Amino acid sequence: MREKTIRKAKHPPLYQSTPRSVVVPLHTYIHLERSSSVPLYKQISDQIREVILSGELGEGSRLPTERALAQELNVNRTTIMNAYNELAAEGLIEGHVGRGTVVKRTYFQAFEDEEAFVDDSPSWLFGLSSMDDLSEGPQARVLSDIASMGERENIISLASATPPPDMLPAELIQSIMSQRLAEGRQSALGYCPVEGLQSLRRALASHMRKRGVPVDFQHILVLSGSTQGIGLIGRFLLHPGDEVVVEVPTYLGAIQTFRALGARIIGIPVDKDGMRVDLLEAMLARRKPRLIYVLPTFQNPTGVVMSLERRKRLLALARRYQVPILEDDPYGEIYFENDVPQPLKALDTRGHVLYLSTCSKILAPGLRVAWLAAAEPLIEMLSLHKQVFDLNTNALGQWLVSEMLRQNVLSKHLETARALYHHKRDLMLDAIKRYWPVPVRIHVPDGGFHLWCHLPGCIRARALLRESIQEQVTFVLGEPFHVDGGGHQHIRLSFASASEDEIVEGIRRIGLAMQRILARHVPREEQERIERFPVV
Amino acid sequence: MREKTIRKAKHPPLYQSTPRSVVVPLHTYIHLERSSSVPLYKQISDQIREVILSGELGEGSRLPTERALAQELNVNRTTIMNAYNELAAEGLIEGHVGRGTVVKRTYFQAFEDEEAFVDDSPSWLFGLSSMDDLSEGPQARVLSDIASMGERENIISLASATPPPDMLPAELIQSIMSQRLAEGRQSALGYCPVEGLQSLRRALASHMRKRGVPVDFQHILVLSGSTQGIGLIGRFLLHPGDEVVVEVPTYLGAIQTFRALGARIIGIPVDKDGMRVDLLEAMLARRKPRLIYVLPTFQNPTGVVMSLERRKRLLALARRYQVPILEDDPYGEIYFENDVPQPLKALDTRGHVLYLSTCSKILAPGLRVAWLAAAEPLIEMLSLHKQVFDLNTNALGQWLVSEMLRQNVLSKHLETARALYHHKRDLMLDAIKRYWPVPVRIHVPDGGFHLWCHLPGCIRARALLRESIQEQVTFVLGEPFHVDGGGHQHIRLSFASASEDEIVEGIRRIGLAMQRILARHVPREEQERIERFPVV
Structure with a gap:
């Protein structure tokens, strides 16, 4: 695995956008x-x-x-x-x-670094296969590479958006298994309805009602991960060439899936209050996208929360232009402050919002259980689609989640998780202040798993990743989160999965990588002068 | 669920093939x-x-x-x-x-019953949704209906192809969980590579080598069920309008998936030695199908095993016409006789066979773990596809299967399973001899989960299902296994999941249903005469 990934790194630059120096006609x-x-x-x-x-x-x-x-x-x-x-x-x-x-399109203002350290050689993180005809785009392997990085030793990964080992509820699962599996074997180990185990659909509906979303079991479709939900909805709503609106930046897995379906992706910038709904409005007046994909709460990668005012305006636009909204909410329950965010779906009285969430962040990715909440006819139609592609979601994972909800152990688990991630976020921010030699713009997120960092012009994200890998630490570049060729100055750091020691050490090593880049940036004459005076 | 299914039964006849009485132009x-x-x-x-x-x-x-x-x-x-x-x-x-x-197209010779009991009203088993544009065909809900029938009480189901509760390895799983989960939490509960857990890929490769197929881990792609494998391969190899060859009859889930992908399906009849490869040859000489889908071992639904001679000829044809073969082998390890069948893939020296199997029949459907064995470049390309659609298969199920293979407990489990299913097959055959009032043609299968029954002309399969449901027993009609509008005289009975008592009682009740149909078949005058003489 390791060798293959490294071998695959020899590939042309990722983004072939208009060269910067040429004036656009x-x-x-x-x-x-x-x-x-x-x-x-x-x-x-x-x-x-x-x-x-x-x-x-x-x-x-x-x-x-x-x-x-x-x-x-x-x-x-x-x-x-x-x-x-x-x-x-x-x-x-x-x-x-x-x-x-x-x-100027990125999250914070554009960066004036066109001359410095232009270096488009791809990092080992980006394995571009020979499958261009799949139209999955160049970042096709980013997610699986992130996943397999977890298997590498000695490397500190600040890339992966996964709970750390000590937050994976192994003991909880052991206890449920030993108490209840013999009795629940038919539900847990047999085939189950394509819509999901009835007990889980009821438990999830109840869980969502507590978050202000008035749904019942028939509005819930259990999914084998959020990615499946994005894929199913995409297949159902989009034909090749149809347009879909996403935030810039946005979750790279969604970009991949929409591209694989042949959709044309329109990006709307995000600022500190979420998607720039004003720009969306101007766009909707002229184009006819078939779907709006947003992460309103602790957006991935930026961590911002869409303001209430914009949420309302977004819903009004969806109604006026009759465009459904796919709300992806993996992080809504990982909040650090007391004002608990409600899903956008809680404001939706007319069924314009398809709400998607997952157990991957709040429990364990290995369960591969996610769910969609939407109007009943849509659930029925999507479950026909789902049946053709994976028959049903693994019953064992569904049964475990349903037992956890029934026994009311999820809320306690989440309390522990929130405190831990909150602490780790602060730890990472402190380490950055301490170890990084240059100022970096960071939106301090009130929830989620990530810091989204805007690097100064003297340090390109790709160069930093290359140097950081030398220091045995990895993270994700900003580019694959962008549909507009932007993100060259951004990196995403995950504070969720690394241990406390790894966070501090990882940030320190990235600081060393920055210093090496800065040192090379010292004018040649000065470097030569330094070399002529050997260090004693 | 129950009410909805029943409500959905009001639908037009399933097959709109050429009316029987009209001469074809x-x-x-x-x-x-x-x-x-x-x-x-x-x-x-x-x-x-x-x-x-x-x-x-x-x-x-x-x-x-x-x-x-x-x-x-x-x-x-x-x-x-x-x-x-x-x-x-x-x-x-x-x-x-x-x-x-x-x-004349069906498995055994065609049946001369065009005049008797023509009754095309659909049974409650077939819920046709309003999604004709999905091109999933009328049997779209058969599989999920079979799955949800397991949730109904008082009804004996001879429909579902699933292991019975006592063969679901709950104790095995509990024991593995309590011994090993804490230590294995990262593998079992985290994200995993899209190709599958490395430990599982190695274990499956070794398992396949024991069955005569020389593969290593890089030839294995772990899947979220066989259906996902059929879907991925279909998406990869087929464009809408492309032709795919299947057996007639064949696994209805495959028909659904190929139809959903817009493929044109060509059916080749099956006889007691498997697919009629001689007819395939004649067809390949004139058409250019992109894929041949076969179940060579304990075929679903017929239970037949393709002869060695036909296997060799099939491979030679695949080579000559350069058409890949998708071998679906869910039942290959459920054999009742001593000559253990090898997969078709064991004869394939040139990579023409894509081999698909699953843990659903040998362990538990709820694990949702299946696998594909194929040439390495294909595995790499398909895993890119898979990533876009479900990121990866649930790690918990993968880890459990990998532990079972490592601890070598699967083979013992299979020994027990084979003996049980063999016994149940005989029990069902005996009950049929004892309770059914009419002779029925049945191929006695040497493995698998099913009896495929050819009813006599006086009993239409649909009429029998309707009457049987009155008797609180269900099974699957032959029609959805056919791509040619055939199967009106066939039913599939599963002896795997029902208990011994249920098998005998279920067969007895179907016998009662048959008697009712035969009684109605008595000429009207005779019925009237009977009514004029009230029973005292």
Whole structure:
């Protein structure tokens, strides 16, 4: 496994977006209707917004000057200025002295590092197989590589979004097994209905009602992991070429699955209050996506929570434009503060939200039990789809979760888990302050498993990963979470699965890796001077 | 669940094949090349064979008379006679005094019961949802209905192909859990590589080597049930409209999955020596199917074993025409005689066979662990597909199976299982002899879980199921195992999951149901006479 992964690293750069230095021939994307009642500047800004949100222009792409574009389109320069101003106000583009106007799409403001350490050689983390025709995109193996990294020794992994060994409820499972399996053998070891064990569906419905979502068992479909849910819903709602809206950045597994289904992915940026619903609105007015995929609570990877105001607006948009929302909520119950977040689904009175959650973060990924809560006819239809593809979810895992809910041991387990992850988050933040030689922007998340770090311009994420692997520590790059070619300056660190010692040591080692990169960045003359004075 | 299933029973007839009484306009299917070197009779028989094997003409469809077809095609009557003779020799059609020539496709010879008890009202077993656009066909819910029937009380189910409760290894699992789970928690409860736990892949490879198949861990892909394997391979090899060859009858879950993928299914009849490879050969010479799906050992539903000679010929055909074979082998280890069957894969030296098996029959369906053995590049590519759709198979089930194989407890479990199923098979056969009022043709299987019963013409399978449900006993109709509209006279009885008492009582009740049908068959005048003489 190890050798194969390493061997697979020899591959071309991951993202083939527009080169940064070339000015984008933006006029070729724009078609003006001079007889329209929509002002020309608005037509222009709308069309540029579309090109940016569709991902055709990556972060940092250079737009033509106002003068040049005005000339190409045969309009007044003020018209272009108004269009650019509107897009700048929305945070989609920005002007730079000496570099003109560039596309700015990432979570925090764009980064001015185009000249420094440009290095696109891929890391061993990215194994691109020979299956381009699968249209699964270049990051096809990221998730399985993250999974198999757990098997490597001596390497500290800050990559994997999994509970640590001591939070995997082995003793709980042993106790349930020894007390109840003989009696429950038919449910736990036999075939079960495709919708899931009746006892589990009832228990999950009750669990969701406690979180403010009024559902009953017939609204619950048990799934073999969230990925299956995304895949089933995607297959059911999307045809190849259909558009699906995701946050930028977003869960890379969802990007993979939507791509594998041949969907076109439109990215809407996330800021500290979640998805930029204002930009979504502008987009919905012009395009017809078939699905909106969001992680409203402790978003992966950013950790942000969508504000209540935006949640309401998002629901209103889904209603107005009749687009279903797939709410993915793996982390909603891993919160560190007292205000317990409710799912978006709790606000949904009309069945526009398909709610997806999983036992992988709150109990154990190895159970492979997740669930969907949605309107009953949809559950019935999706279970027909599910049956064709895996008949049913493993009954043993379902039965265990149902017993844990019935015996009310999950809530106690979660209390312990929240305290532990809260502590580990602080530990990681402290270690970063202590060991890293450069300032890094980090949104401090109130829940979830991750820190999303925006590196300074002198350190490219790929270069840092390469150096960090030398130091025997890994994490996930920001790029695979982006559908727009962005994320070059971002990394995701998981504080959940590593031990406390590993967290501190891992962060220290990344700090060493940063120092090595910075040292190489010292001008050549200075380096040579240093070399001429040997250290004694 | 129960009410819903019953409510769903109001649906149109399942199979809309050509009505039996109408003569098929066969000339419209035939195009003759008079300048070709292929004799005309051969062109005609080839094209009729295709129409029959493709399922366009169902069992019992009436062909035109030799004279009529000769006239339509403007050929000599002897030409048609030669063509019909060839097809009759292959067992595809047969002549009947007074009814002309009809299509004959089922396992045993066709049945002359077109006039008796024609009753196409669907049973409650078949719930056809409003999802015709899914192209999953009318039997979409058969499997989940079989699964949920296990939850109904008071009904004896001879439908479900699952081990009985006392063969579900609850104690074995409890013992492994209590001894080893704490130590194995990371493997058993964490994420695992998409290809499967390394320990399980090694153990399965070793297990297969003992059965004569020379594979190592890199040839093994762990799956979440066989259905997932059929789906993954189907998605990988088939595009909508592609043709796939199956046996007639065959496992209905495979038919469902191939249909859901938009494949065109070509059926090749099965006889007591397995698939009619001679007919396959004739078909491969003219069409280009992308996949051949077979159950060579204790075929589901017929229980037959493909002869060694046919296995060799099948492999030679796969090589010559470069069509991969998907060997589905859920029952290969449930044998009752001493000559232990080897998988077809054991004869495959060139990687033409993709071998699929499962723990559902030999251990427990609730573990949801199956596996594929195939060439390494294929395993790598399929695991990329799998990752997108369920990330990985539940680790807990994988870890349990791997522990059972490591501790060598599976072979002892299988010995017990074989003896039990052998005994139950005999018990069911004896009960049939004792309680059924009519002779039924049954192939006595040397392994597996089922008896495949060919009913006499006076009893239609649907009518028998309806009456049997009145007697609180269920089984599966023959129709959903057929891609050609056949199976109206067949039922599948499982002797695996019911208890000994239930088997005897279930067979007795089906016997009562048969008697009721026979009683109604008494001519009306006689019935009226009986009614006029009240019973005292």
